[in-house]
Amino acid sequence: MKLPEAFVKRMNQYFEEKGKADEAPLFFASYEKEAVHGIRWNRLKLSSDAYISHMETMDLPIKPVSWCDGGFYTPDISLGKDPYYHAGAYYIQEPSAMLPASVLGTRPGEYVLDMCAAPGGKATRIAEDLKGEGLLIANEINTERSRALLRNLERCGAGNVVILNEDPAHMVKAFRSFFDRIIIDAPCSGEGMFRRDPFAPKSWERFGPDSCVPIQKAILGYADEMLRPGGTIVYSTCTFGEAENEDQIHGFLAEHPDYEIISHRELNGVTHDDEGMMRIWPHKTEGEGHFCVHLRKKEEGGEPEEDPRKIRKNPSSKNFTFVKARECFESFMQGLLASEEAAVYLEKIRTDFVLHKDKVHMLPISEDLFKGLKVVKMGDFPGEIKETAKGRTFIPSQALALELCKEMIKPSRFLSLGRDDERLTRYLRCETIMLTDDEIGLLDAGENIVVAVEDLPLGFAKVTGAVLKNAYPKAWRLM
8 A cells, every 4th residue: 555655654653663664564564454443332232242143143253342242353345235334233333443433432311422423433432322311412503414414313313312413613502511521533634544545645635734733733622612521522533643642632631630531441453552641552452543532521519500411301292283293102002012111211202202293302401501502303203193084193204113122012012033034125125015814913003113133133024914005215225
């Protein structure tokens, strides 16, 4: 691979100044090797015991990524067409990129911001850690990339997620001292992408690290304003230059003495400096290269300011349309879910139900917080209300199916197909499929059911006699 001359010169100088000149040839030789690939299994849908059996089913080697629970190295093969992928059972992610969200250490119930979220690798991992409690706001300034982020979060089955398409500068007023944790996978010069992306070296030569440094500094500043005292920030890049990494953090700490670095020396395969900043080097570890640092904002003394999250709930409305729409949605969920699960979900509807025209949303915080911001996804989107010949009807979304698990759904509303069942491929291609006599007897006639691959939900279909009317989204279909 032909690397930019300025990059080669700078990295040679870097290793020499660090007293590691003998590493430079090994570093540059790593660019002649094949890029590293991986997947991360979704802990919202699978237990750790299931990872191995599913990988054996897919005929994949069992080679864990040491710094990420559920992360595994994979060969360079297409994994985006597998039924497990369509069910959101795993996310395709380069192993080095699994580090920052693992380091963040999100806990259920927290309020978390992913400032540069697309395509969604870190956001989906954070959603797993939240387990449907608290709130994740995933922001992406690029409109096209925000759509990819939406699909990946919905496929993951993430709950309590808001997706924004905003400049972080516009978010500060709404979310000042709001978040428990913030992750910044900062826009960078992408030197760790050179062997994965043939266009990356040309982009580096055109724009260079200098164009990224002021953007990174500004984003860190916005993050500080939106982080609560005692909260933490994880800052990461996929580049090697100190100007975008250590120097950026040293500058931030000089301007913000109320921060300290959290060390993670327990992580195997990750290089740590004396201060606790982390790197993954492609000549030392199987990964494309990453920089990562975990920062904690110290607690403040004195009386805390009023918590902006206290204005949280969406007030219930006595508006006729609102009430009838909520009743319609409640009726659908009572018919779909097992009795205990339905009771829990109905309680959530009473507190989180939001209606935008005919679109139903579930949001655990006041939607007033998002006034003036560009919202791509306002919390969960279970479906919409339509007026039909039979009256007011709830039409479930693809996102709803992927948020559910087998145990939540009535057996009479659930159809699991094996990986070797040819109807599974037909379903993923949005084609009509036929039911067996036994299935006809078990499933509720005329109702929406969840179709699954080996108990992992894929989407909805409607039982019409011996036929399943396919509701799988055409935009998601297997080609």
